[in-house]
Amino acid sequence: xxxxxxxxxxxxxxxxxxxxxxxxxxxxxxxxxxxxxxxxxxxxxxxxxxxxxxxxxxxxxxxxxxxxxxxxxxxxxxxxxxxxxxxxxxxxxxxxxxxxxxxxxxxxxxxxxxxxxxxxxxxxxxxxxxxxxxxxxxxxxxxxxxxxxxxxxxxxxxxxxxxxxxxxxxxxxxxxxxxxxxxxxxxxxxxxxxxxxxxxxxxxxxxxxxxxxxxxxxxxxxxxxxxxxxxxxxxxxxxxxxxxxxxxxxxxxxxxxxxxxxxxxxxxxxxxxxxxxxxxxxxxxxxxxxxxxxxxxxxxxxxxxxxxxxxxxxxxxxxxxxxxxxxxxxxxxxxxxxxxxxxxxxxxxxxxxxxxxxxxxxxxxxxxxxxxxxxxxxxxxxxxxxxxxxxxxxxxxxxxxxxxxxxxxxxxxxxxxxxxxxxx
Ligand SMILES: C[S@@+](CC[C@H](N)C(=O)[O-])C[C@H]1O[C@@H](n2cnc3c(N)ncnc32)[C@H](O)[C@@H]1O
Numbered sequence: 001x002x003x004x005x006x007x008x009x010x011x012x013x014x015x016x017x018x019x020x021x022x023x024x025x026x027x028x029x030x031x032x033x034x035x036x037x038x039x040x041x042x043x044x045x046x047x048x049x050x051x052x053x054x055x056x057x058x059x060x061x062x063x064x065x066x067x068x069x070x071x072x073x074x075x076x077x078x079x080x081x082x083x084x085x086x087x088x089x090x091x092x093x094x095x096x097x098x099x100x101x102x103x104x105x106x107x108x109x110x111x112x113x114x115x116x117x118x119x120x121x122x123x124x125x126x127x128x129x130x131x132x133x134x135x136x137x138x139x140x141x142x143x144x145x146x147x148x149x150x151x152x153x154x155x156x157x158x159x160x161x162x163x164x165x166x167x168x169x170x171x172x173x174x175x176x177x178x179x180x181x182x183x184x185x186x187x188x189x190x191x192x193x194x195x196x197x198x199x200x201x202x203x204x205x206x207x208x209x210x211x212x213x214x215x216x217x218x219x220x221x222x223x224x225x226x227x228x229x230x231x232x233x234x235x236x237x238x239x240x241x242x243x244x245x246x247x248x249x250x251x252x253x254x255x256x257x258x259x260x261x262x263x264x265x266x267x268x269x270x271x272x273x274x275x276x277x278x279x280x281x282x283x284x285x286x287x288x289x290x291x292x293x294x295x296x297x298x299x300x301x302x303x304x305x306x307x308x309x310x311x312x313x314x315x316x317x318x319x320x321x322x323x324x325x326x327x328x329x330x331x332x333x334x335x336x337x338x339x340x341x342x343x344x345x346x347x348x349x350x351x352x353x354x355x356x357x358x359x360x361x362x363x364x365x366x367x368x369x370x371x372x373x374x375x376x377x378x379x380x381x382x383x384x385x386x387x388x389x390x391x392x393x394x395x396x397x398x399x400x401x402x403x404x405x406x407x408x409x410x411x412x413x414x415x416x417x418x419x420x421x422x423x424x
Contacts, residue, residue, distance in 0.1 A: 022048065022051070022052070025044060025047065025048055026044075026048060026057075026058075028044055029041050029044035029045050029048065029061070030061065032044060033061060033064075033065050038065055038068070038069055041065060042062070042065065045058055045061060045062045045065075049062075054081075054084070054085055055085070056081075056082045056083075056084070056085035056086040057082075059078040059079070059081040059082035060078070060079070060082040060086065060092060062075075062078040063075045063076075063077075063078035063079040063082055063095065063099070064095065066078065067095070067098070067099055067102075070102075072099055072102040072103050073103060075099050076096075076099045076100065076103055079092065079095060079096045079099055080096070083096065088119050090116045090119045090120040090123060090126070093112055093113075093115055093116035093119070094113070094116050094123070094125060094126055094129070096112050097109045097110075097112040097113045097116065097126075097129060097130075097133075098129070100112060101129075101133065106133050106136050106137055107133075107137060109129075109133050110130060110133035110134060110137065113126050113129055113130035113133065114130065117130065122153055124150050124153060124154050124157060124160075127146050127147075127149055127150040127153075127160075128147075128150060128157070128159060128160055128163070130146050131143045131146040131147045131150065131160070131163060131167075132163065134146060135163070135166075135167055135170070140167060140170065140171050143167055144164070144167055144168075147160050147163055147164045147167065151164065156187055158184065158187050158188050158191075161180065161183055161184040161187055161188075162184050162191070162193065162194065164180050165177050165180035165181040165183075165184055165194070165197065168180055169197070169201075172399075174201055174365055175201075177197070177201060178197075178198060178201035178202065181193075181194045181197045181198045181201065182194075182198055185198065192210050192212040192213040192216060193213055193216060193217065195210070195213070196209055196210060196213040196367060197367055199363060200363050200364065200365055200366065200367045201365050203363075203365075204363065205362070205363070206330060206363045207330050207331045208328075208329055208330035208331060209328045209329070209330065209367075209369070211284055211305055214284055214285065214328050215284050215285050215286075217285075218264070218283070218284070218285035218287065218288050219285045219286065219287040219288070220287075222265065222285065222287035222288050222290070222291055223287075225264065225265050225288070225291070226265055226267070226291075229396065230267070232397075233396040233397045233398075234394070234396060234397050234402075235324070235395070235396045236393075237323045237324050237352045237393070237395065237405075237407070238267040238268040238270070238271040238272075238321075238323050239271050240393055240407060241268065241271065241321060241323055241350045241351075241352070241407060242271040242272055244350060244389060244391065244407055244409050245272075245319070245348060245350055245409065247389070248388050248389045248409050249348055249409075253275070254275050254276070254277065255272075255275055255276045255277070255318050255319040255348075256276075256277050256278065256318050256344075257276070257277065257278045257279075257280065257315060257316070257317045257318060257319070258272055258276040258278070258279045258280065258317065258319045258320075258321065259280050259282070259315075259317040259319070259320045259321070259339075259342070260272075260279065260280065260281045260282070260298075260320075260321050260323075261282050261306045261309075261310075261320065261321065261322050261325060261335075261339075262282070262283055262284075262306060262322060262323070262324070262325030262328070263281030263282060263283050263288070263289070263292050263298070263301070264283060264285075264288045264291075264292070264323075264324075265288055265291035265292055265295075266281060266291065266292035266295040266297055266298065267323070268281075268321045268323050269281060269292065269295065269297040269298050270295065270297060272319070272321070273297050276319065278299045278300075279297060279298045279299050279300075280298065280299065280300040280301070280302070280315070280317070281298040281300070281301045281302070282301075282302045282304050282306060282309045283301075283302075283303065283304075284303065284304065284305050284306075285303075286303045289301050289302075289303050306325070306329065306335060307334065307335065307338060310335070310338035310339060310341070310342055311338065313342045315342070316342060316343065316344050317342060317343050317344070317347060318343065318344045318346060318347045318348065319347065319348050319349075319350075320339050320343060320347065320348070320349045320350075321349075321350055321351065322335070322349075322350075322351035322352070323351065323352055324352055324395070325351070326351055326352070326353050326369065326371060327353070327354050327368040327369050327370070328368065328369065329369070330361060330363070330369045331361065332361070332371065332375075332376060332379050333379045333382070333383060336349075336379055336380065336383040336385060337383040337384075340383055340384045340385065340412070343412060344412075345412055345414075346411075346412065347411070347412045348409065348410070348411060349385060349408075349409075349410040349411075349412075350407065350408060350409045350410065351407075351408055352393065352395065352405050352406065352407050352408075353370070353371040353373070353376060353405055353406050353408070354368060354369070354370040354371065354395060354403060354404070354405050355370060355371070355372075355373060355392075355404050355405055355406055356369075356370030356371055356372050357372075358370075358372055359372055359374075359375065360372055360375045361375060366398075373390065373406050376406075376408060377390075380408075380410055381413075384412065384413045384414075385410040385411070385412060385413055386410060386411050386412075386413045387408060387409070387410055388409050388410060388411050389407075389408075389409040390406055390407065390408045390409070391406065391407050392404065392405070392406055392407075393405045393406065393407050
């Protein structure tokens, strides 16, 4: 958000004596707003607006304050009314663009940024935001051109360097993307995403994704996660895991305690809640955990890495899920062994993998790990699990096709339960 100092300019007092009173009331409202006393400030602004309905500064201040409270629809109304009397104000246009984006009107937001940049062509915030909108609108060429303009003005702009690297990656221009991530590393040597993506694009062997990388990716992705993954990309792993568990363990089985590792926004909890007495979710990204918490399904939620959680766990679980999580964990052996140690004798473990055509597992240029189904079966045996069922699944759309994966359903070895379904 561009900062805007609330002012009394533009208010036309109605009669003698009212000028001073209006200025004082506005001062007071601004003071309340600056101190975060939004409800009180809103009351003051509403009173002032009753007297000065067309005063742009009042609408602008209200718009800012409603935006800060995430009341984006109402904020938009006031920004638009502020526009009527404000003339060409690039900061107001910038804030309007932000608000339109929050309202899901990305194309309108892009148009407003274009307008803003006609007034302030060197505004790097405007350029950066416009590039983000164009990328979301899949207008990659124009997004790249805008980032080019920005980086010409400010070559050390880290977010723009990262955005360019990501944009090139999205277009499959992997060598250029790798070079762009290397440039980002020059600007920001601690940048975990850049480090991870350089390793992925160069084909380096990594055993796991760095915690900081996963945290920053999913904290940034939490808001749009379900819309993007479920609605746009056809992701159905949680529901398919549930279907598979019902099939092989029997539709009537109930579970005392589900442990959902890498629970994200809680899609697995939603899919399994009716057959579990207690649900625990674990995720390293606090924003993802916050979305899970909003669902009100889990009894316990922990912001933690999976391995530290398992090492410290005192409860025992009879159902454990890893839905679309091994793609970040890499080597499955430590986690399967650690889950063994925290589960009951009749426990069920189910998870998905992306399928790799290699002997074991590897980090792909996408930045995600893929696993060989045979390797998973071998590790299951070594860590005290029996693979009861495995089946292919279309994980999610990518480009014009689908990413191929497998679902695995394991029982604790020696649990005496029957083994069903073919091994891969
Ligand atoms: C693709 S999302 C899947 C979320 C959820 N399981 C679902 O199916 O919707 C992967 C999740 O795993 C979490 N994650 C990845 N590696 C992790 C780790 N080492 N420890 C804890 N959480 C991790 C991420 O933060 C992210 O929320």
